[in-house]
Amino acid sequence: MKMNGAQILVQGLLDQGVDTIFGYPGGSVLPIYDALYDANIRHILVRHEQGAAHAADGYARASGRPGVCLATSGPGATNLVTGIANAYMDSVPMVAITGQVPSALLGRDSFQEADITGITMPVTKHNYIVKDVKELAMTLKEAFYIATTGKPGPVLVDIPRDVSGGTMDYEDPGPINLPGYRPVLEGKEEQLNKAAAAITDSIRPVIYAGGGVIGSGAHQELKRLAELLMAPVTTTLMGLGGFPGDHPLYLGMLGMHGSRYANYAVCESDLLIAVGARFDDRVTGKIESFAPDATIIHIDIDPAEIRKNVRADIPVVGDVKIVLNQLLPRLEAKLSGAWQQKIDQWKKEYPIGYEEDNDKLKPQQVISAIYKATRGQARIATEVGQHQMWAAHYYTYTRPRSFISSGGLGAMGYGFPAAIGVQVACPDEVVFDIAGDGSIQMNIQEMATAVNYQLPVNVAVMNNGWLGMVRQWQELFYNRRYSCTELVNPDFVKLAEAYGASGIRVTRGADLKPALEEAIRNSGPVMLDFVIEREENVFPMVPPGESLGNMIG
Amino acid sequence: MEMTVAQALIRCLEMEGVEVIFGYPGGAILPVYDALCKMGSIKHILARHEQGAVHAADAYSRVTGHVGVVMATSGPGATNLVTGIANAYMDSVPLVVITGQVPTSQVGTDAFQEVDITGITLPITKHNYLVKDAGKLPTVVKNAFHIASTGRPGPVLIDLPRDVATETIKLDYPDSVSLRGYKPTYKGHPTKVKEAAQMMMKAERPVIYAGGGILNSGATGELLELAEMLSAPVTNTLMGLSSFPGDHPLFLGMLGLHGTRYANLAVTKCDLLIALGARFDDRVTSKISSFAPDAGVVHVDIDPAEIGKNVQVHVPIVGDVRQVLQALLPNINKKDRSEWLEQIQNWKEQYPMGYARDGMLKPQAVIEAICRHTRGEAVVATDVGQHQMWVAQFYRFKHPGKLISSGGLGTMGFGLPATVGAQVGRPDSLVVLITGDGSLQMTLQELATVVEQKLPIKIFVLNNNCLGMVRQLQEFYCERRYIATEFSFVPDFVTMAKAYGIAGYTIKSHSELDRLLPEILSNPDAVMVNCLVDPQENVSPMVMAGQGIDQAIDC
Amino acid sequence: MRHTLAVLVENNPGVLARVAGLFSRRGFNIDSLAVGRTENPDVSRMTIVVEGDDRILEQVTKQLHKLIDVIKISDISPEEYVDRELVIIKVHSDPARRGEIMQVADIFRARIVDLGRKTITLECTGNNGKINAFEESLRPYGIKELVRTGKIAMLRGLRFTSVNGQKDDD
Numbered sequence A: 001m002k003m004n005g006a007q008i009l010v011q012g013l014l015d016q017g018v019d020t021i022f023g024y025p026g027g028s029v030l031p032i033y034d035a036l037y038d039a040n041i042r043h044i045l046v047r048h049e050q051g052a053a054h055a056a057d058g059y060a061r062a063s064g065r066p067g068v069c070l071a072t073s074g075p076g077a078t079n080l081v082t083g084i085a086n087a088y089m090d091s092v093p094m095v096a097i098t099g100q101v102p103s104a105l106l107g108r109d110s111f112q113e114a115d116i117t118g119i120t121m122p123v124t125k126h127n128y129i130v131k132d133v134k135e136l137a138m139t140l141k142e143a144f145y146i147a148t149t150g151k152p153g154p155v156l157v158d159i160p161r162d163v164s165g166g167t168m169d170y171e172d173p174g175p176i177n178l179p180g181y182r183p184v185l186e187g188k189e190e191q192l193n194k195a196a197a198a199i200t201d202s203i204r205p206v207i208y209a210g211g212g213v214i215g216s217g218a219h220q221e222l223k224r225l226a227e228l229l230m231a232p233v234t235t236t237l238m239g240l241g242g243f244p245g246d247h248p249l250y251l252g253m254l255g256m257h258g259s260r261y262a263n264y265a266v267c268e269s270d271l272l273i274a275v276g277a278r279f280d281d282r283v284t285g286k287i288e289s290f291a292p293d294a295t296i297i298h299i300d301i302d303p304a305e306i307r308k309n310v311r312a313d314i315p316v317v318g319d320v321k322i323v324l325n326q327l328l329p330r331l332e333a334k335l336s337g338a339w340q341q342k343i344d345q346w347k348k349e350y351p352i353g354y355e356e357d358n359d360k361l362k363p364q365q366v367i368s369a370i371y372k373a374t375r376g377q378a379r380i381a382t383e384v385g386q387h388q389m390w391a392a393h394y395y396t397y398t399r400p401r402s403f404i405s406s407g408g409l410g411a412m413g414y415g416f417p418a419a420i421g422v423q424v425a426c427p428d429e430v431v432f433d434i435a436g437d438g439s440i441q442m443n444i445q446e447m448a449t450a451v452n453y454q455l456p457v458n459v460a461v462m463n464n465g466w467l468g469m470v471r472q473w474q475e476l477f478y479n480r481r482y483s484c485t486e487l488v489n490p491d492f493v494k495l496a497e498a499y500g501a502s503g504i505r506v507t508r509g510a511d512l513k514p515a516l517e518e519a520i521r522n523s524g525p526v527m528l529d530f531v532i533e534r535e536e537n538v539f540p541m542v543p544p545g546e547s548l549g550n551m552i553g
Numbered sequence B: 001m002e003m004t005v006a007q008a009l010i011r012c013l014e015m016e017g018v019e020v021i022f023g024y025p026g027g028a029i030l031p032v033y034d035a036l037c038k039m040g041s042i043k044h045i046l047a048r049h050e051q052g053a054v055h056a057a058d059a060y061s062r063v064t065g066h067v068g069v070v071m072a073t074s075g076p077g078a079t080n081l082v083t084g085i086a087n088a089y090m091d092s093v094p095l096v097v098i099t100g101q102v103p104t105s106q107v108g109t110d111a112f113q114e115v116d117i118t119g120i121t122l123p124i125t126k127h128n129y130l131v132k133d134a135g136k137l138p139t140v141v142k143n144a145f146h147i148a149s150t151g152r153p154g155p156v157l158i159d160l161p162r163d164v165a166t167e168t169i170k171l172d173y174p175d176s177v178s179l180r181g182y183k184p185t186y187k188g189h190p191t192k193v194k195e196a197a198q199m200m201m202k203a204e205r206p207v208i209y210a211g212g213g214i215l216n217s218g219a220t221g222e223l224l225e226l227a228e229m230l231s232a233p234v235t236n237t238l239m240g241l242s243s244f245p246g247d248h249p250l251f252l253g254m255l256g257l258h259g260t261r262y263a264n265l266a267v268t269k270c271d272l273l274i275a276l277g278a279r280f281d282d283r284v285t286s287k288i289s290s291f292a293p294d295a296g297v298v299h300v301d302i303d304p305a306e307i308g309k310n311v312q313v314h315v316p317i318v319g320d321v322r323q324v325l326q327a328l329l330p331n332i333n334k335k336d337r338s339e340w341l342e343q344i345q346n347w348k349e350q351y352p353m354g355y356a357r358d359g360m361l362k363p364q365a366v367i368e369a370i371c372r373h374t375r376g377e378a379v380v381a382t383d384v385g386q387h388q389m390w391v392a393q394f395y396r397f398k399h400p401g402k403l404i405s406s407g408g409l410g411t412m413g414f415g416l417p418a419t420v421g422a423q424v425g426r427p428d429s430l431v432v433l434i435t436g437d438g439s440l441q442m443t444l445q446e447l448a449t450v451v452e453q454k455l456p457i458k459i460f461v462l463n464n465n466c467l468g469m470v471r472q473l474q475e476f477y478c479e480r481r482y483i484a485t486e487f488s489f490v491p492d493f494v495t496m497a498k499a500y501g502i503a504g505y506t507i508k509s510h511s512e513l514d515r516l517l518p519e520i521l522s523n524p525d526a527v528m529v530n531c532l533v534d535p536q537e538n539v540s541p542m543v544m545a546g547q548g549i550d551q552a553i554d555c
Numbered sequence C: 001m002r003h004t005l006a007v008l009v010e011n012n013p014g015v016l017a018r019v020a021g022l023f024s025r026r027g028f029n030i031d032s033l034a035v036g037r038t039e040n041p042d043v044s045r046m047t048i049v050v051e052g053d054d055r056i057l058e059q060v061t062k063q064l065h066k067l068i069d070v071i072k073i074s075d076i077s078p079e080e081y082v083d084r085e086l087v088i089i090k091v092h093s094d095p096a097r098r099g100e101i102m103q104v105a106d107i108f109r110a111r112i113v114d115l116g117r118k119t120i121t122l123e124c125t126g127n128n129g130k131i132n133a134f135e136e137s138l139r140p141y142g143i144k145e146l147v148r149t150g151k152i153a154m155l156r157g158l159r160f161t162s163v164n165g166q167k168d169d170d
């Protein structure tokens, strides 16, 4: 059948099971949009391409299916860069499709030409520019394959306008052949045996679980492992929800803003089982004193992560779920003992907490109230800053894919469009974006998208009048010289109303519950302006460059 | 003197005469912010998104002629600058972009908020640096300013790891640069200049095609003199608009895809095309083989790579447009070309720029009215879309450097932050933004910056409830199969303005327009004006893809 | 048309990425690219062989010039120059055919650098044509592995490609 490139693209998307894409039109993607006109694919029109990338990312994190975004050449493509980098850092499967100027105009600084494959080289798992319509179908197939397998990540496909407009007799592209890309899924026997032996020998094991657990769907295996070994589990920010937050073996988050007991447990462990985590600097603190007495087992899909930052005594390369299933039968049950008691002692001694104050609304209190009002069942997206850390600490995540946050890139402005993507993926669930007053402004334009599609996303702005996290650093490490961090803000309630959304301002603890209930009941987007204590800090904290054991606050 | 690299950086900026930095803080750039605060010598404008900061710096540079300076943190801060850097690159705007980076020991480890921004921006910067060696910082800054502002200007990025920023160095700011790989040519080759002059004297139907290079090199006086001496009509690219007086009888308006018919006809029929600081962009030439088919081409440009890139050139002159014109003018005499000018006058009368003034408020009328009420003297920033083309067609700029628009990249969302930079750079000028309902939403967070800085800008939204320019393309190329271009929901811009503490007006008719404009334009504070314009209106004329520019259609 | 460019660049990190990125972005085709240091440790020299007509060559040269780290570009193709490339080829060889292969090697003045039980590895330097011919002559024996350095080139006699321009010796 004769088809043009755009129709082939749409056919390819349908073949991949894509039902939703997030995008913004423009001249170079005109043929693609025209093909979408007749296609059975839902297109969500965002208000800035950054919103499209983050929404596709949120959609992927919530659903486990690859997110797809679409933008025009030049500024449309460059506007995706932060969103692509974000997906790259957090290993989110995403396919970004960009229009490009016609092939004949490439390389001439033509109108709205940007070398997006060059630009995104460092932030994509792979990218393509399709120079011939005959290659399009295969390229797209490869793009989805690469994005979703191995360590997932974003793949960009750049399509010149003459290619999306060019026609050919369509045929199925056939099987994929990528000699340079063969992810290893199963762990090596030898390594598995070594790991099992080390586990058997250990007295003070700690499991350190990251986003790989969620990505590979290994949360049940993780739980079985922990319960079998009676091993306490700490998670990274990306791993939140990968282990039930209300489980007695759970230690909460580790690292710079981790719990004291998680960090202490890691410091004193004799065995650290790293599962789908990558020893990020925010987790390890000062590398030399990270888990100094522990044998380290590192299970990860990406061989390049092994020994990148920290020694790994027993590396096991493979898909986390498959490796855990290989490992579990080799292990024997252990009993609770002195180690577990010690941890319980720490938990009692150093609970995560804050000082309540009847006159002021405390951010932690707001998050706890959101937890109660949603009975712990909401999908929580966050922005970046203090509120992100409070959202990590004061909401208990009991299932995977319920905490959606920018971990590696730490991109302010991620949360709101991501929440839109989450809501599109999970139309019947309650979705919150826990935001800061600085972050929410970055992609506030997406309120029009939320209203447009009547997506009942609830935005909880922790309004402290500051770029709070930066202010905290200035307070602690720069003698309170608050350089350029105080904010002049819009009236968030009125702003919501300008969009035809609902706005609710909360200034007192007593109003928390009714406001949240109203927001959840509301069938459209709601902006909650929580006017919180201005100078609250995120504690405890490991100062930058310090060891995990040296926490302040 | 011993100081930290962060402090030294601020000192270097002082020595470069930097008065304002546009930026957004974050962890990796904190040492520099701390130094900025401590030293207190340079004003900082806090944007609400890094994209806003870089567009503002870009416009600041366009109105002041100084190098714009932007600062952001590593990771997302840096990637949020990408569009703005690309925008400045495409329009040859001098910027120095300073980004924080993770400590050197973590570079290359996918550390928290680490992004390879020098790698990312390779294709969109004139040059970039990752400072690994503290001692090199002063030289890097010196070079960066030099490279950004000389030759064909453009953005230069300096990536500064946090550990380097806190090292101590002895500041010794170099007073000259030594870059063996970079030596721009300013003076045109004398024989080529003579040749060009001869061609100009010989030609019977010359047209001057003037681009942004005129404004960059400050050659507006020379351009006027040349045009009048030769009696040669002048057409501008979008970037060149305002470099020639909009009300001058020799002015043809803009050429190209949405150019005036008479400009496009003049170029098609001319026997000599004098291209000054312009680059034969595809939006200008459309089908190359029918672009100025009978003409000899003189091309003056600072960038040798532009010459002969898209069209064949008979007399290439590499050099600064102003210096070349100064060398050229003594070689030509006043020439009278009444026949050619008569022909042009006929075209102007035959194909006037116009629109039907019936029914709903017409976007063109809004621009004409703003032009009238500001006497063509306002600084006008635009976004990208139909409204941008209408500004180009209907605002007659009297003075140079008054149009601030995204030409090469065509970045929606450029407009609002650009007005921030323009007003900061020209606090005493009237700064007007003409934007679309789609474009304004892209960076509207900068309304908070407008308010914080008390900038009295006047925002006119030509609200047609759609992504008009793309809708127009769908009308003509996709048989009116409109998808993703007609907004089923547009926010209430007046209420939105109020949420930020900005006054708002709605204008629905031609009569309201003339009644309200004086009040709006004399308001001492920022104002948002929501103009509900005819959503069916198209930008006319239009050259369809692959056609010669004399084949425009009315739409 | 093939052109051989001698490009002197600052020996800065990332300079190869800048040049490679430029070629890919502008759609220029590289036949081969070889880089190494020069008599001056601050300067590296790239020998780039590009395919294209004069217009393309002009753009390649001008665009390369815009890179701040590029010091000098000379198209040496029209001049008198020497050029060399090194190839290492591993061919299948059972003892019976070893003699034949060694004869071929002799003709091309190639050297044997490794001998295995079933393989023989040869190195050969020469200009493009010679290397191609060498490769063709070995093909019938079964080439197991082959690697070429890409061409490097230098002007003959008293002509120089150096930072300070082409100048006479004294």
Ligand SMILES: Cc1ncc(C[n+]2csc(CCOP(=O)(O)OP(=O)(O)O)c2C)c(N)n1
Binding pocket: A383, A384, A385, A386, A387, A388, A410, A411, A412, A413, A435, A436, A437, A438, A439, A440, A462, A464, A466, A467, A468, A469, A470, B024, B025, B026, B027, B073, B076, B077, B080
């Ligand atoms: C795009 C981007 N720019 C800058 C930063 C650096 N940064 C990290 S946290 C933070 C402050 C966030 O402020 P807000 O959203 O109000 O949250 P709060 O910390 O006050 O809860 C900043 C500026 C970032 N992470 N992302």
Ligand SMILES: Cc1ncc(C[n+]2csc(CCOP(=O)(O)OP(=O)(O)O)c2C)c(N)n1
Binding pocket: A024, A025, A026, A027, A049, A072, A075, A076, A079, B383, B384, B385, B386, B387, B388, B410, B411, B412, B413, B435, B436, B437, B438, B439, B440, B462, B464, B466, B467, B468, B469, B470
């Ligand atoms: C960042 C970005 N995304 C997409 C485009 C493609 N594009 C060009 S014009 C246009 C429509 C602009 O709409 P609006 O701002 O409402 O102006 P109008 O054309 O209606 O005057 C679009 C989507 C672009 N230029 N920039």
Ligand SMILES: [Mg+2]
Binding pocket: A385, A436, A437, A438, A462, A463, A464, A465, A466, A467, A468
């Ligand atoms: Mg805040």
